[in-house]
Amino acid sequence: MNDSPRQDLSLYHLALGVEAPPQPLPLNPATLLSLVRSQIDLLIEQQIAATFWVKLPPGKIWRAELVRYQFSIGASATIYNCQVGERGIGKSKEIENSNPPKGLQPSFSQSRNNQGQWRNVQEELISPLHDIRVQLLSQRQLRREYFLIVLSPQFCSLILAHRPIKKRQNQILRKVNTKKTLPLLTMTTTEGQVIQRVLSGIKQVTSAEFSAIIKPADLICSSVSEPTLINHLLAKQLQRQDEISRQHKTARIAKMQQQNQKLRQKDQLKDKYLSNVCQEMRTPLTHMKTALSLLNSPTLKPPQRQRYLQMLNTQCDRQSTLITGLLDMVDLEHNLEKTTLELVNLTDVVPGIVSTYQPLAKEKGITLAYTVSTELPPVWCVVSRLRQIVINLLHNSIKFTPNGGQVWVKAHVRGDHVQLEFRDTGIGIAESEIPKIFDCFYRVRSGVSEDLGGAGLGLTIVKRLLWRCGGSIYVKSKLDEGSTFTVQLVTARDTPKAIATEQPT
Numbered sequence: 001m002n003d004s005p006r007q008d009l010s011l012y013h014l015a016l017g018v019e020a021p022p023q024p025l026p027l028n029p030a031t032l033l034s035l036v037r038s039q040i041d042l043l044i045e046q047q048i049a050a051t052f053w054v055k056l057p058p059g060k061i062w063r064a065e066l067v068r069y070q071f072s073i074g075a076s077a078t079i080y081n082c083q084v085g086e087r088g089i090g091k092s093k094e095i096e097n098s099n100p101p102k103g104l105q106p107s108f109s110q111s112r113n114n115q116g117q118w119r120n121v122q123e124e125l126i127s128p129l130h131d132i133r134v135q136l137l138s139q140r141q142l143r144r145e146y147f148l149i150v151l152s153p154q155f156c157s158l159i160l161a162h163r164p165i166k167k168r169q170n171q172i173l174r175k176v177n178t179k180k181t182l183p184l185l186t187m188t189t190t191e192g193q194v195i196q197r198v199l200s201g202i203k204q205v206t207s208a209e210f211s212a213i214i215k216p217a218d219l220i221c222s223s224v225s226e227p228t229l230i231n232h233l234l235a236k237q238l239q240r241q242d243e244i245s246r247q248h249k250t251a252r253i254a255k256m257q258q259q260n261q262k263l264r265q266k267d268q269l270k271d272k273y274l275s276n277v278c279q280e281m282r283t284p285l286t287h288m289k290t291a292l293s294l295l296n297s298p299t300l301k302p303p304q305r306q307r308y309l310q311m312l313n314t315q316c317d318r319q320s321t322l323i324t325g326l327l328d329m330v331d332l333e334h335n336l337e338k339t340t341l342e343l344v345n346l347t348d349v350v351p352g353i354v355s356t357y358q359p360l361a362k363e364k365g366i367t368l369a370y371t372v373s374t375e376l377p378p379v380w381c382v383v384s385r386l387r388q389i390v391i392n393l394l395h396n397s398i399k400f401t402p403n404g405g406q407v408w409v410k411a412h413v414r415g416d417h418v419q420l421e422f423r424d425t426g427i428g429i430a431e432s433e434i435p436k437i438f439d440c441f442y443r444v445r446s447g448v449s450e451d452l453g454g455a456g457l458g459l460t461i462v463k464r465l466l467w468r469c470g471g472s473i474y475v476k477s478k479l480d481e482g483s484t485f486t487v488q489l490v491t492a493r494d495t496p497k498a499i500a501t502e503q504p505t
Helices: 011-016 029-045 060-073 118-125 171-176 192-204 227-295 302-338 350-363 383-399 458-468
Strands: 025-027 051-055 078-084 132-136 145-151 157-162 184-189 342-344 367-371 379-381 406-414 417-424 472-478 482-490
Touching: 011 145, 011 157, 011 184, 011 192, 025 029, 029 060, 029 145, 029 157, 029 184, 029 227, 051 060, 060 078, 145 192, 157 192, 227 302, 302 458, 342 383, 350 367, 350 383, 350 406, 379 383, 379 482, 383 406, 383 417, 383 458, 383 482, 458 472, 458 482
Parallel strands: 051 078, 078 132, 367 406
Antiparallel strands: 025 184, 051 145, 145 157, 157 184, 342 379, 406 417, 417 482, 472 482
């Protein structure tokens, strides 16, 4: 044998080439591991010293099964540990830590003389695996295949798994299925003809420098498995599959319980939201009903009539504002994720909105100014949504700033973002209220005038709009000194943050 180039060899396809090949089944790694453990269980129970040819997936849990076998049988077993394209003869590296692999501890309890207590298992796992490293020629197909061959006078078996290559799909489908792993095509058999064919294939691809360390008899399947042992193996495979089914059932139940808990929490939030909506809708109606009742008084004087009519007008406006805010919230819930982000220049949005609010600011004696450079990079958002953000924040700044105050709108680059600031000299917000101002229907209790209270949805809408475009908002405020709302927007240099699976509450 030598290392000269030869045709790419697949042990899996080699096994399929016999006259009556075993039927391959698509299995996941967990089921493949259960097949390996069933073989180990049988060999340990029957105290069969066998020769192993193995190429198993990387990971301590697979190696631990070989350690378990050697721990129970001793030095009489021979393990040829095959590697593809790796150099070096000798013992394999030790298992790096003594933590039990998932599902391993029960396997040790079946070891002879009941020596599978975890204290002994720990001692064994930190000792090296006494195996013989065998290098196979670097073959593309072999790298995608795993096998476990057991050779003994009483029992011979083969487990052979092949990972198929993913078929190329169109660009969209590739993006959708990038994380989906194809199952392993796995065959298991005790037929000597199939086992010998695979052993001959291993002999063909063994590097020349390793051929000398292999005993010729260890590459020959010279016996037929005893029927009783095959029956025992089938029973153990059923036990292992039952164990996997129980584990999957437990995992499914836990997942369903978690999903049910989330659904219950969502129902509770919806109930609370609906309760708040009803309460908010009832308040202006109560005021309007009171005003109408008072207007029916025969002794009502003109100033009082005017005051009650003004109350009706105010509460009608509040009711209209509340309904508009609720409709906006419903629209966001259903359509926010469907919107496509675009690059927007702040100079195309902010100046026009500020100009619209100049008459209102002038009426209240408020100085309103803005600074937005034309050199600012564009930001990721939607024009209509960005306008909504600016309108809500600017409207709040003017509403909560008394006569003679000042409101500024400024924009500048800060790191990878553009910051848009809304600063005012208004009534400010108490420190204890700042964490609540983005909650639905929460209104700052100013104590100045009832007219300052709106629907309590403006800042909630702003937060959700910013979430969609990967932005954020934070607030600095002191009572009687004013507030600064700072919006951070993603620039064209970067892509927006990945949309979260759940919207912010």
